[in-house]
Amino acid sequence: MSLNPKLKDWRGKRVWIIGAGHGIGAALVNELHSLGAELILSGRTLSALQAVEDGKTGVSVLPMDAREPAAWQACYAALSQQNKILDAVIFSLGDYTPMRTWQLTPAEVDQVISTNLSAVLYGITTVTPDFIKNKQGSLILLASVAGWGGMPNSLVYGATKAAIQNLAQTLYLDLKPQGIGVYLVNPGFVKTRLTAKNQFTMPALISPETDAKEICLGLSQGKFEIHFPKKFTVILRIITLLPNAIYFWLMKRTTGL
Numbered sequence: 001m002s003l004n005p006k007l008k009d010w011r012g013k014r015v016w017i018i019g020a021g022h023g024i025g026a027a028l029v030n031e032l033h034s035l036g037a038e039l040i041l042s043g044r045t046l047s048a049l050q051a052v053e054d055g056k057t058g059v060s061v062l063p064m065d066a067r068e069p070a071a072w073q074a075c076y077a078a079l080s081q082q083n084k085i086l087d088a089v090i091f092s093l094g095d096y097t098p099m100r101t102w103q104l105t106p107a108e109v110d111q112v113i114s115t116n117l118s119a120v121l122y123g124i125t126t127v128t129p130d131f132i133k134n135k136q137g138s139l140i141l142l143a144s145v146a147g148w149g150g151m152p153n154s155l156v157y158g159a160t161k162a163a164i165q166n167l168a169q170t171l172y173l174d175l176k177p178q179g180i181g182v183y184l185v186n187p188g189f190v191k192t193r194l195t196a197k198n199q200f201t202m203p204a205l206i207s208p209e210t211d212a213k214e215i216c217l218g219l220s221q222g223k224f225e226i227h228f229p230k231k232f233t234v235i236l237r238i239i240t241l242l243p244n245a246i247y248f249w250l251m252k253r254t255t256g257l
């Protein structure tokens with residue numbers, strides 16, 4: 001039984017991707033474009049969005065800083081003027097700096113929480129009133145396996161991803177009866193500029209292109225939670241369900257931190 005509508009046919013579907021200029025978001029642009037979707041690409045860096053757009057038909061760019069509620073309102077007003085329903089929003093923005101507790105600063109707290117959590121909530125408040133009115137729409141939220149359990153170096157980042165996982169469940173409970181799909185994506189390690197900051201060898205590292213295909217596969221199956229690569233995520237999931245003493249021991253042993 002699928003918990004969500006199966007998103008199989010993307011032809012003519014209008015999808016707004018936040019964080020489309022790099023990494024997973026950029027790979028999703030290419031994948032969804034090949035499946036026939038009409039795409040709106042957002043992010044802060046116009047040149048990066050234009051490089052991904054690269055003359056593709058049915059693809060447009062709409063730069064914004066998603067940490068600003070006013071930017072959401074202005075961009076959504078511009079999209080609404082086109083008199084075409086928005087079918088889905090993909091929240092693929094994110095920020096991450098690996099650090100230990102004693103390295104944390106208030107500025108880092110604000111930066112990561114505003115990007116990974118507040119921006120997503122602002123987006124949801126912007127688009128859901130029309131989704132509810134139209135009794136259709138899909139919210140696709142990028143969290144991470146880092147939200148499943150505390151890990152060294154994932155300070156703030158992991159906490160925001162756990163918050164996104166919690167948020168997705170609440171959204172599902174509120175919005176499923178309104179005809180809206182809520183999809184939670186928890187990838188393992190993906191080779192992007194975000195993970196380029198990691199100093200360790202990342203297990204089961206995948207490319208953004210593989211990541212985008214896995215996301216589209218999960219969406220086509222109507223899953224609520226989409227996690228991959230399974231050879232890594234299934235083991236990690238089991239580890240996070242173990243008693244705390246064993247979990248802490250395993251984390252320390254595997255990370256050496």
Ligand SMILES: NC(=O)c1ccc[n+]([C@@H]2O[C@H](COP(=O)([O-])OP(=O)(O)OC[C@H]3O[C@@H](n4cnc5c(N)ncnc54)[C@H](OP(=O)(O)O)[C@@H]3O)[C@@H](O)[C@H]2O)c1
Nearest residue numbers: 019021022023024043044045066093094144189190192194
């Ligand atoms: N890479 C992984 O291993 C991995 C694993 C699990 C989950 N994820 C999640 O997947 C998502 C995408 O990550 P990624 O690896 O593709 O990272 P990335 O390559 O750094 O891409 C992040 C995107 O977010 C945009 N962005 C950042 N701040 C923004 C803001 N304030 N307003 C609008 N856009 C903003 C960036 O563009 P600008 O800088 O131009 O704004 C960029 O296009 C994130 O939510 C991340 O947490 C990644």
